[in-house]
Amino acid sequence: MPPASDEEISSAFERIAIDAGRAAYALFKNGCKVEHKPDKSPVTEADRAAEEIIQRGLAAALPGIAVVAEEAVAEGRMPAALGDEFILVDPLDGTREFVGGRGDFTVNIALVRKSVPEIGVVYAPARGWLFVGRPGLAEKVVLDETFQVASRHRVHVRQSGDALDILASHSHKDAATEHLIASMKVGKVHTVGSSLKFCLLAAGEADIYPRCGPTMQWDTAAGDAVLRAAGGTTSTLDGAPLIYGYREGSGSSRLANPAFIARGGKAKAG
Incomplete structure (x- = not known):
């Protein structure tokens, strides 16, 4: 059965993002081929490997929901219609950071409902950080070197000063x-x-x-x-x-x- 609650969906997103991030991080450490799309933006083996993992995971966890994924779109594959609920995927956001050896790249998965992003996970494997958001809850999760959860705590925006x-x-x-x-x-x-x-x-x-x-x-x-x-x-x-x-x-x-x-x-x- 597919996940029904927001908590189950965000948990599925976490698992999928960690799996994809683990694969991307291995290629980050060991090196991989860099190509360029027609718009001159870089794309790597890690982008494609992570997206394949995410697509498989989403097909199993949330069948029937339209998925818009960056590398699929680059190849001309887009859902004909999105409906009131769909998923947006960036398998490797910050490819330039990845190629440059900087650790700010992330795996992104989000569920959009009626034009609003309501559930999202952002995983930065090189930093060991995973951020989770769903209605009523935002968390920062720290993962250890074995990709297991070491800690989890709520986060909230701060009130700004004048500057x-x-x-x-x-x-x-x-x-x-x-x-x-x-x-x-x-x-x-x-x-x-x-x-x-x-x-x-x-x-x-x-x-x-x-x-x-x-x-x-x-x-x-x-x-x-x-x-x-x-x-x-x-x-x-x-x-x-x-x-x-x-x-x-x-x-x-x-x-x-x-x-x-x-x-x-x-x-x-x-």
């Missing part, structure tokens, strides 16, 4: 985001790779993550689910909640995000 601690992309800097940051009262700016930026907001370690550069829905959904479960928000620049699902356009452009701002407690732009 904001800001998170910015390590590998994807752009002028529009820099301009937006310049409009804020800045305390510190920290550069972090992948969807860990959402998770650090969720854990109360920073206040705001603005992003004007291009992202896809699979890049953000899992981290966004963790952040929302921890009491944070993600909105477009006009203040509307960031929503998920097919947009106007064709191909993968239907899954592109607009510019957004992810916030912890009472952080405000400007």
Whole structure:
């Protein structure tokens, strides 16, 4: 029987993400071939191996729910329709971090319901961190070197002061985001790779993550689910909640995000 409750679904996501992360981490340590997609973004054997593990796991745990996965989309395989409930997968977010030997890459799995990311897991195998979010609960899980859970505790966003601690992309800097940051009262700016930026907001370690550069829905959904479960928000620049699902356009452009701002407690732009 497929998982019925949010807890069962998040537990299934955890198991699948850990399996995929274990495979990706082995290739991170031992090295693997790097190729480039038509858009010049890198893709590795680890991306494909992790996605295969995730797809198999989801087919067994949640059969019948549409799955949108990054590497499948890159090969032209997208569900014809998503419905009110679907899954977004980024098997290796932060591929540039992975290729560069930095440990900020993550495995992301999220369940979207009625355009809202409600259940998400973000696993950073090189750091031994796994973040989980579902309605009413956000947790940080620490795994040991054997990929077993060593500790688990709840996380929650913090309330910001006047000066904001800001998170910015390590590998994807752009002028529009820099301009937006310049409009804020800045305390510190920290550069972090992948969807860990959402998770650090969720854990109360920073206040705001603005992003004007291009992202896809699979890049953000899992981290966004963790952040929302921890009491944070993600909105477009006009203040509307960031929503998920097919947009106007064709191909993968239907899954592109607009510019957004992810916030912890009472952080405000400007």
